[in-house]
Amino acid sequence: MKPTTAGASLSDEHPALIEVALAVIRQLARVPQSLAGSPWQHHHEYAKRAAHLSEHLGAAIALATSRRYASALAVARIALEQGCVDELLLLADRYRETIPADVAAYRQLEAEWQRGEADWAESVVELKYANSAARLVRKGHSVRSQDGIIVEHVSPYEPVLDEHKALLGPPRVQDELAGPFSDPEQLKKWARRSQVAYHQYLSWSGILDNLQLNELVTARQTLELDTHYRFLSTFVHATTAGYRALDPQRGFPGAQYLRDHLLGELALLYVSAIGVTELKSFIAYVDARGHLEMTTRAEVEQVVSTAGEVISYFWFPRLGSPVPYDFFTEANRRAYPNGQFERDMRAPRPDEIPAAEVSYYANPLGRLEQLHLAGAEVSTGYSHVPMWP
Numbered sequence: 001m002k003p004t005t006a007g008a009s010l011s012d013e014h015p016a017l018i019e020v021a022l023a024v025i026r027q028l029a030r031v032p033q034s035l036a037g038s039p040w041q042h043h044h045e046y047a048k049r050a051a052h053l054s055e056h057l058g059a060a061i062a063l064a065t066s067r068r069y070a071s072a073l074a075v076a077r078i079a080l081e082q083g084c085v086d087e088l089l090l091l092a093d094r095y096r097e098t099i100p101a102d103v104a105a106y107r108q109l110e111a112e113w114q115r116g117e118a119d120w121a122e123s124v125v126e127l128k129y130a131n132s133a134a135r136l137v138r139k140g141h142s143v144r145s146q147d148g149i150i151v152e153h154v155s156p157y158e159p160v161l162d163e164h165k166a167l168l169g170p171p172r173v174q175d176e177l178a179g180p181f182s183d184p185e186q187l188k189k190w191a192r193r194s195q196v197a198y199h200q201y202l203s204w205s206g207i208l209d210n211l212q213l214n215e216l217v218t219a220r221q222t223l224e225l226d227t228h229y230r231f232l233s234t235f236v237h238a239t240t241a242g243y244r245a246l247d248p249q250r251g252f253p254g255a256q257y258l259r260d261h262l263l264g265e266l267a268l269l270y271v272s273a274i275g276v277t278e279l280k281s282f283i284a285y286v287d288a289r290g291h292l293e294m295t296t297r298a299e300v301e302q303v304v305s306t307a308g309e310v311i312s313y314f315w316f317p318r319l320g321s322p323v324p325y326d327f328f329t330e331a332n333r334r335a336y337p338n339g340q341f342e343r344d345m346r347a348p349r350p351d352e353i354p355a356a357e358v359s360y361y362a363n364p365l366g367r368l369e370q371l372h373l374a375g376a377e378v379s380t381g382y383s384h385v386p387m388w389p
Helices: 015-034 041-065 069-091 103-115 158-163 171-177 184-202 204-213 219-236 240-246 255-287 297-310 324-335 364-371
Strands: 035-037 094-100 124-130 133-139 141-144 150-154 292-294
Touching (some): 015 041, 035 041, 069 240, 069 255, 204 219, 255 364
Antiparallel strands (some): 035 292
């Protein structure tokens, strides 16, 4: 969006963006009240998570409104992580399991699985051997009626969230922290199980791996999500890179004023993108269950559609697409293999590159800045104009 006047409010600077961001937040907050049909207890619990996410996203807007951009982007990372976990809760039906085994034991397991005779193998869809262990991929948990008919699928990640003991700490501290009437050895056992579950399912690398395992993202989209997580983490961890990004003397024209414009815009883009992704996940979840309805379905779809159009230039994973600047950057990248310009090489022009072949960006703030500016590369002769003249 084009800057207006110095000192303008977030709503003055980005009227369309803040309108869709607030609309997305309102729809997320209404999810618990929108469930109809025959919702079960876990459906209500999942819906409450959408409402909790709306609170994080609302806080990010409030912080950006008061120009506390580092805090707004730190909260956006919390929201991004929750949104990905919620997607696994709502839509995942595959999970990994590791069983220590030597080659002989693995061959026996493999034979039982192929025959389909063992109860343990009923839910196994993939079985491999690596690093002295059997590596399994299992289907999620099915709920059957008394007649044996599957009436519901429960995400395999729900028990992980329920059982993860976030306050327990690692095994090494249990002797020091065990309370009265507690058994430190039992606590150590629980702590070890909790650590394994966290790294496999709840760490960021585990979340990405499980999203890809369930075909909710592609390998390319995993890279894209990781780019945003890495960028937002610079504010969570108070790194020099994060504070440098907030410095009004970074060297771009307009200093403090353009800085406020860009950071406010970026916060609103993250709020909208994360919220839209959550709403789309919930729509897909309801659609997969004939006994569940969403009374606000039409409104949610309208908000998702409108927000998706407004923020499409952000090119968030699974939302939007590359814009002319991205094709300009890709063409120049190809003209400079290994960082050096190849005069005799015929590099494609920006308009010759398919959208699917455009490389993703590494710095969301840096890219957003360039979308507001004009640029040209003398060696290639390529140029781009601001998105907002």
